[in-house]
Amino acid sequence: MDFDWMKIPYAFLTLFIVVNYGFLLNAFIQKIGARVGRRHGIPIWQNYADMFKNYGLRSSITHGVMFYLGPVFRLSGGVGLILFVPIIYGSTMFSNMSFAGDLILALYFIFFGTLGMALGAGESGHPHAAIGITRGLSQVTTAELPFALAVFSVALQYQTLSVTDIVAAQQGGVLNWTLFTNPLAVSAAMLSFLGSMMRPPFDVVIAPQEIPIGPPTEYHSSYLALMQTNRAIFPIAKIVIYMNLFFGGATDWPTFFFKVFMIYLWSAFVGVVFPRFRVEQSIRWFLIWAVPLGVLSIVMV
Amino acid sequence: MMREELKIRVVKGPDGVEFEVDPLRDYFCEAPPASHPPAYAKIVEDLFNWARSHSLWILGFGTGCGAIEMRPLMTPRFDAYRYGIAWRPTPRQANLLVISGYLSVKTLKRAIRAYEQMQNPKYVVGLGSCTINGGMYWDSYNTIKRLDDYMPVDLYITGCMPRPEALLQGFEDLKKLIRAGKAEGANQYAEKFEWYKANQKQVIHDWDMPDYNW
Numbered sequence: 001m002d003f004d005w006m007k008i009p010y011a012f013l014t015l016f017i018v019v020n021y022g023f024l025l026n027a028f029i030q031k032i033g034a035r036v037g038r039r040h041g042i043p044i045w046q047n048y049a050d051m052f053k054n055y056g057l058r059s060s061i062t063h064g065v066m067f068y069l070g071p072v073f074r075l076s077g078g079v080g081l082i083l084f085v086p087i088i089y090g091s092t093m094f095s096n097m098s099f100a101g102d103l104i105l106a107l108y109f110i111f112f113g114t115l116g117m118a119l120g121a122g123e124s125g126h127p128h129a130a131i132g133i134t135r136g137l138s139q140v141t142t143a144e145l146p147f148a149l150a151v152f153s154v155a156l157q158y159q160t161l162s163v164t165d166i167v168a169a170q171q172g173g174v175l176n177w178t179l180f181t182n183p184l185a186v187s188a189a190m191l192s193f194l195g196s197m198m199r200p201p202f203d204v205v206i207a208p209q210e211i212p213i214g215p216p217t218e219y220h221s222s223y224l225a226l227m228q229t230n231r232a233i234f235p236i237a238k239i240v241i242y243m244n245l246f247f248g249g250a251t252d253w254p255t256f257f258f259k260v261f262m263i264y265l266w267s268a269f270v271g272v273v274f275p276r277f278r279v280e281q282s283i284r285w286f287l288i289w290a291v292p293l294g295v296l297s298i299v300m301v
Numbered sequence: 302m303m304r305e306e307l308k309i310r311v312v313k314g315p316d317g318v319e320f321e322v323d324p325l326r327d328y329f330c331e332a333p334p335a336s337h338p339p340a341y342a343k344i345v346e347d348l349f350n351w352a353r354s355h356s357l358w359i360l361g362f363g364t365g366c367g368a369i370e371m372r373p374l375m376t377p378r379f380d381a382y383r384y385g386i387a388w389r390p391t392p393r394q395a396n397l398l399v400i401s402g403y404l405s406v407k408t409l410k411r412a413i414r415a416y417e418q419m420q421n422p423k424y425v426v427g428l429g430s431c432t433i434n435g436g437m438y439w440d441s442y443n444t445i446k447r448l449d450d451y452m453p454v455d456l457y458i459t460g461c462m463p464r465p466e467a468l469l470q471g472f473e474d475l476k477k478l479i480r481a482g483k484a485e486g487a488n489q490y491a492e493k494f495e496w497y498k499a500n501q502k503q504v505i506h507d508w509d510m511p512d513y514n515w
Contacts, residue, residue: 039376040383043355049385052352053396058337058487059421061330061393213390220393220420 022232054225070120077113081237124218132214143195149294150189167249184297199271360395365402453486
């Protein structure tokens with residue numbers, strides 16, 4: 001097999017850029033949320049301080065092997081997602097390990113971390129963690145459903161499972177974007193997007209005052225820091241998929257930064273306008289409003 | 302005298318197998334807390350201390366009337382988040398315990414359990430006069446007088462009650478202590494564990510929980 005070893009340092013470089021952009025963007029979006037609430041909000045480098053502090057805690061308690069592996073799974077879900085989709089279209093440096101069937105792999109990786117979390121949080125033995133993960137998984141599952149339908153619709157439309165090919169098909173003008181060639185799939189996916197970004201109205205699972213913070217109740221120090229790192233990577237990774245599938249991808253870093261920010265802003269925008277849903281409300285909302293759109297988009301294709 | 306749910310009992314599992322559960326052994330740690338001195342080179346510790354000082358996660362646990370002064374800090378008017386101060390719902394993730402006002406003996410039990418579940422390094426701020434000398438409850442039969450006897454306090458914020466501005470100023474002072482590497486209360490607690498436990502057991506007459514709560 002012919003493997004270009006240079007891809008590995010390039011992938012690390014991509015990861016480095018994405019992690020830092022993720023930390024800053026998360027803080028920036030939180031700041032936007034705070035400004036809407038007429039607060040100043042956290043400093044832009046707050047997430048770095050939180051992460052360093054958690055890595056720097058001197059003691060930690062484990063509840064077993066799976067408790068260790070939960071955050072590791074979660075982080076590998078985010079990193080895997082980044083590594084297997086082309087970040088910058090047409091660039092040999094930042095196309096990473098993308099290959100012909102990477103769309104299916106990406107779908108798998110999106111879910112992978114949540115499942116790892118479920119096992120890890122379950123082993124902590126804390127009842128709040130168990131209830132939180134049940135609620136989280138049921139919400140994520142229904143939120144993923146319209147996205148999966150939209151992905152199938154897009155795959156049918158372009159007759160390929162390769163993200164690179166899908167991006168290639170959208171080049172040459174804004175009107176070639178999936179947004180305009182398959183609006184139903186994009187709207188289904190964008191509704192599903194709200195559900196997985198952990199912003200209101202769908203953030204009840206990790207809401208501090210609900211079931212105390214849900215799945216990560218027992219997680220602390222380095223475990224929590226790993227999860228925070230993933231918090232930086234995962235939204236960007238997920239947005240990259242969306243950008244590639246629906247918004248024409250990016251051919252250089254400035255385009256990348258701008259598009260990722262705009263897509264992220266969509267969830268922040270909805271988040272500051274609407275109050276929280278309860279879990280059963282959000283499940284019903286996804287099933288009633290987003291899933292039919294996804295089904296319709298497949299039928300139309 | 303242990304509580305009912307902490308006694309050894311025989312449980313029948315869903316598969317019909319009976320097994321013995323000893324909650325004190327199975328659910329709690331058996332070892333006393335260990336002291337964790339700063340382990341890295343000075344420059345790394347300085348970085349960590351900077352991060353610790355800029356990321357104070359307060360355990361959302363109000364013990365007395367002072368808790369009411371904490372709430373405005375989250376609101377737009379005082380907005381403590383811009384100083385890196387946030388509230389966490391679980392002691393596992395928090396690193397700052399604010400004893401907000403008087404502490405009745407009953408609440409002291411819970412405060413100890415919460416404190417012991419927090420991870421090293423952890424800080425305690427006593428809020429209001431009651432934590433220093435009992436304040437207006439100085440002759441009460443069921444409140445503690447000196448918080449420092451029961452857990453290592455890093456900083457007191459005086460007043461009855463201190464205003465939210467005073468709290469913010471207090472947290473800024475705590476940050477200076479942390480950056481200087483002087484806030485080692487967790488290690489102090491571990492080193493003088495016997496003394497603290499003896500003090501706690503002196504006031505808590507119905508001690509019905511494990512000695513090590515983590």
